[in-house]
Amino acid sequence: MPVQWYPGHMAKARRIMEDRVRQVDVVIELVDARLPLSSRNPALQDLSSKKPRLVVMTREDLADPRATHAWLAAFASDDILAVPVNTTNGNGFSQVRDGLRKLAAAKIQRAMEKGLQRSVVRAMVVGIPNVGKSSFINQFAKRSVAKTGNKPGVTRTEQWVRMGDIELLDTPGVLWPKIETPEQGLRLAISGAVKDQIYDMEEGLAFFLCFASQHYPDLLIQRYGLSHIPVVEWTDLPTVWPQIADMIEEIGRKRGMLGRGGVVDEERVAKMVIKEVQDGVLGHMTFEWPQSIEDDRTALR
Ligand SMILES: Nc1nc2c(ncn2[C@@H]2O[C@H](COP(=O)(O)OP(=O)(O)OP(=O)(O)O)[C@@H](O)[C@H]2O)c(=O)[nH]1
Ligand SMILES: [Mg+2]
Known part of the structure; x- marks a missing residue:
């Protein structure tokens, strides 16, 4: 979790x-x-x-x-x-x-x-x-x-x-979301409902890139000028990381987010992309659809 x-x-x-x-x-x-x-x-x-x-x-x-x-x-x-x-x-x-x-x-x-x-x-x-x-x-x-x-x-x-x-x-009327799956937690994280300090931002980035590669590849291309976007199904961080590593590398180089020895600073890339997602900089995105629609989303495009 x-x-x-x-x-x-x-x-x-x-x-x-x-x-x-x-x-x-x-x-x-x-x-x-x-x-x-x-x-x-x-x-x-x-x-x-x-x-x-x-x-x-x-x-x-x-x-x-x-x-x-x-x-x-x-x-x-x-x-x-x-x-x-x-x-x-x-x-x-x-x-x-x-x-x-x-x-x-x-x-x-x-x-x-x-x-x-x-x-x-x-x-x-x-x-x-x-x-x-x-x-x-x-x-x-x-x-x-x-x-x-x-x-x-x-x-x-x-x-x-x-x-x-x-x-x-004007009551704080604060409700905490009931988190039933890791994906739900990750959707909340990338939307900004969770303090940055309490989740793994690289996992958030990986989750987002997988999601966007499937549903909003055009927005990724527009914002980050990515040359190739593989469609990656989110499972868990270790499984998807090798498949999205090139995207992160490309974003990091384009933005000059390099650490020691010219290696891309993945944490900085994660922070930057998640901030942009939270602020809506990439364009209109919805992270979950009603189930019946989700099934034939491609038909809606
Ligand atoms: N683009 C956009 N931003 C919004 C909208 N509603 C809220 N925000 C932004 O979301 C952030 C949080 O808004 P708040 O009104 O402080 O949220 P809150 O629910 O009172 O937050 P807490 O009191 O911390 O629980 C602020 O930066 C708002 O400007 C909206 O409809 N559109
Ligand atoms: Mg408030």
Whole structure:
């Protein structure tokens, strides 16, 4: 397992969340549009089973639009309301507001029937580290109320923010992804959900190059000017390394990432490529597709 989480924080976050969930009408579950399944946490189901949930897919600007389309269809077929957003420019936020009103409508209707003056929709944001929770709240509030940063674990405090008829809790609502396979951990790692220090970046690089060689070879060629891209199926680091070594060598030489004796510094290459992947520099990519689509992806190209 390449990834380690922090069970102490997890237990505390869960207690805080259980308490907060009771105060809201709708739970906004943020997932990363590039890995909408791996960036979920099944525990949220227990935490918020009685509350309507809105799935918000962050970083739609980095994801492959064809995949986002497929994910929306998959969520819809499961009767889950999902909205792709870009928290940096506000794309999708009007659909978020509409979605929240729709999901809270029944509850507000009941309150009004009881004669209670209650037209404000209360919501809270939950999601895994670095998924964009603070950016979402800031974009929602149209001002900076929550601290953001491209490192997991930035948010420390919480508060309510009100915009029109919607009130949002700026709670850290941190969920840790439940990692069931090494591949899931690696997808999370290359997406930026995991601190760099706690996984093997060369393994992350190898995993990414295998993935991209299969699904996005053009983006590798465009970004790194690679002359030859073998299609490599990811299994594990020692098995795939010999097959991707030439690619790493070529990237390292082109970028001048040489160490002692003119040998390519593989660790530097790993850091650089993963950073570029996390920042979306290579182009639109989605790391996992709904299963039915995955099977005939080539048909979609
Ligand atoms: N391109 C793009 N970047 C995003 C988007 N949402 C968030 N980011 C970036 O992702 C990084 C993390 O965002 P935060 O809002 O700090 O994430 P968080 O979930 O609050 O993180 P923690 O509080 O550390 O758990 C920041 O650098 C954001 O600018 C998005 O929709 N598109
Ligand atoms: Mg935050």
